[in-house]
Amino acid sequence: MENIKKLIITNLQKAVKDLTGLEVSPQLEHPLDEKHGDYFSNIAMVLLKDKGLRINDKEYKTPLELAQAITKKLNNSSLIINHCSPIEAAKPGFINLWLSKKHLISLMIYSIREKKNYGTSDRLENEKIMVEFTDPNPFKEFHIGHLYSNTVGECLARLLVSQGAIVKRANYQGDVGMHIAKSLYAILQISNLKSSRGAGSRFARQISNLGKRPAKERAEFLGKCYAMGAKIYEEDEDAKKEIEELNKKIYDRDKAIMVLYEKGRQWSLEYFESVYKRLGTKFDFYYFESIVEKEGLELVKEYLKKGVFVKSQGAVIFPGEKYGLHNRVFINSLGLPTYEAKDLGLAPTKHKDFPYDLSIVVTGQEQSGYLKVVIKALSLVKPTLGQKTKHIAHGMIRLPTGKMSSRTGNVITGEWFLDEAKRLLKSRYSEMNEDTLEKVAVGSVKYALLKSSIGRDIEFDFKESINIQGNSGPYLQYTYARTRSVLTKSISDKKKETKRVSFARSHLSFARSHLAKLEPEEVSLLRALSKFPEIVEQAGGKFAPNILCNYLFDLAQKFNLFYQKVPILNPQVSIGIHPKGGQSTREFRVALTMAVGQVIKNGLYILGIESPERM
Numbered sequence: 001m002e003n004i005k006k007l008i009i010t011n012l013q014k015a016v017k018d019l020t021g022l023e024v025s026p027q028l029e030h031p032l033d034e035k036h037g038d039y040f041s042n043i044a045m046v047l048l049k050d051k052g053l054r055i056n057d058k059e060y061k062t063p064l065e066l067a068q069a070i071t072k073k074l075n076n077s078s079l080i081i082n083h084c085s086p087i088e089a090a091k092p093g094f095i096n097l098w099l100s101k102k103h104l105i106s107l108m109i110y111s112i113r114e115k116k117n118y119g120t121s122d123r124l125e126n127e128k129i130m131v132e133f134t135d136p137n138p139f140k141e142f143h144i145g146h147l148y149s150n151t152v153g154e155c156l157a158r159l160l161v162s163q164g165a166i167v168k169r170a171n172y173q174g175d176v177g178m179h180i181a182k183s184l185y186a187i188l189q190i191s192n193l194k195s196s197r198g199a200g201s202r203f204a205r206q207i208s209n210l211g212k213r214p215a216k217e218r219a220e221f222l223g224k225c226y227a228m229g230a231k232i233y234e235e236d237e238d239a240k241k242e243i244e245e246l247n248k249k250i251y252d253r254d255k256a257i258m259v260l261y262e263k264g265r266q267w268s269l270e271y272f273e274s275v276y277k278r279l280g281t282k283f284d285f286y287y288f289e290s291i292v293e294k295e296g297l298e299l300v301k302e303y304l305k306k307g308v309f310v311k312s313q314g315a316v317i318f319p320g321e322k323y324g325l326h327n328r329v330f331i332n333s334l335g336l337p338t339y340e341a342k343d344l345g346l347a348p349t350k351h352k353d354f355p356y357d358l359s360i361v362v363t364g365q366e367q368s369g370y371l372k373v374v375i376k377a378l379s380l381v382k383p384t385l386g387q388k389t390k391h392i393a394h395g396m397i398r399l400p401t402g403k404m405s406s407r408t409g410n411v412i413t414g415e416w417f418l419d420e421a422k423r424l425l426k427s428r429y430s431e432m433n434e435d436t437l438e439k440v441a442v443g444s445v446k447y448a449l450l451k452s453s454i455g456r457d458i459e460f461d462f463k464e465s466i467n468i469q470g471n472s473g474p475y476l477q478y479t480y481a482r483t484r485s486v487l488t489k490s491i492s493d494k495k496k497e498t499k500r501v502s503f504a505r506s507h508l509s510f511a512r513s514h515l516a517k518l519e520p521e522e523v524s525l526l527r528a529l530s531k532f533p534e535i536v537e538q539a540g541g542k543f544a545p546n547i548l549c550n551y552l553f554d555l556a557q558k559f560n561l562f563y564q565k566v567p568i569l570n571p572q573v574s575i576g577i578h579p580k581g582g583q584s585t586r587e588f589r590v591a592l593t594m595a596v597g598q599v600i601k602n603g604l605y606i607l608g609i610e611s612p613e614r615m
Helices: 004-020 043-048 063-075 078-082 101-117 144-162 178-190 199-206 215-235 237-251 255-279 289-305 339-353 365-381 383-387 414-428 434-450 473-490 494-506 508-513 520-530 532-541 545-565 579-607
Strands: 039-041 053-055 058-060 084-090 094-099 128-132 166-173 285-288 310-312 315-318 328-331 358-364 389-394
Touching (some): 004 043, 058 063, 101 520, 101 579, 144 166, 144 532, 178 237, 237 255, 255 414, 255 434, 289 328, 289 339, 315 365, 339 358, 339 365, 339 383, 365 383, 383 389, 520 545, 545 579
Parallel strands (some): 128 358, 358 389
Antiparallel strands (some): 315 328
């Protein structure tokens, strides 16, 4: 269907050029108050500012005069006949435009016909984008920071897909490094294996029972081992040396430790997959530090010779201070690549697998300084890839328990977060079945993380997140379920639903002849529905899921008001509805309900949230 916003802008450009001879790029926005139209433009004020304008012997002394002249042009164009009614000039020089009811009803029917495709566009058609997110490290817990990253990354991926991009999801994980050595050291201690000699076979014998336990229990065990190893590393100098030696053996792929290492790595990755499934994420690529470290190490050594990196106290650093950043070590004094060097090797590895136009990296804000240095180094080593890399940082989740730390064992896991929401929902809504509880619990957490600007910290409130009457995921899911309930009552089988969809399409002629009889709540809903494609495009363009959240909440509120005030299935009780027109009015309202349900479902899908048919 024709993009009405672009059409209005084109007509504005033509009207201004006809009047003034000027080429302009007018801005078109939605007013905060619907009383001022569906769109407004301030182009007259931009052109005149505080001064008059004389063109072809015609003088416009004020922005309002110019706005009135532009409005007159627009009202004499085909735009007013087919799409907008009315178009008005308002002080001090605004041009306010209302979409015609005829156009709004056409859009409603279009949304029903398009179903899940309503809201999509070709803005990013065929653009290749890789989104890297979640990034949990084996041998450590999957904590709420990973949950936040996954929620944001998956939503951004879906937003970009909706705009026509070819999107690949990537997950980058640290399977080598000191955190692994600390975890393995603790496992050896627990197993009474102070030396790594023969560790593989003895480990297999002594904790084989753990291997038979659920993936979640194995992951919890590894997380506790990491916390224990980190504590020992800080408090015991002898142990610290052993852990550093163990770290070297991991890098060297020492056979004496590899069986133990591989088993723990496998346990972690199996558990992570179970969490991804629960969250509705499927990754296309998995990258590990052990794979990219060689590429990164070679790049640093190569560009050390070219002056990008410099030697400092036995290590190799990137002189970030030279670029207004901070210095960071890329190769340590032992000759081993650091996280920074591995990240440097990651970019070309990803690009080789998927020649992207844009690489988005989603992490917590605490990594912003670090990634600024890495991306700057990358822009000097691989300029094209540096320009194509974008970091999107989300805030932190704040809870009454305080700051979490996997190093100290004070970790709130992602699954605990989901399970707690589910437990609270079950205690409040005991009639919900298990499948619905799971969908609503995940939806409650995801929506709570997405409804605020991505960069802001979140004061998470479980009661607010599961409140079925507030600005929450469950409220939107419940509203969708309510639309399905109305539709179920209006039909008895799929054939009748098909007939109703067909009727909704042909109903346009009825609606056109009865435009004056539309209730205010109906018009408000029609206006809200028309904005959905533009909202999705805006949320994707700004990488801002909260824009979509705000829209869906507003739409749900409008529908629930409509549901309460306007009889849908028994329209004869409405004032002014003639009994003979009751059936047509009923079908129109059912179609409107169908359109609202479809848009909420489409919007929730983009947010990564499922829409239960019943609640």
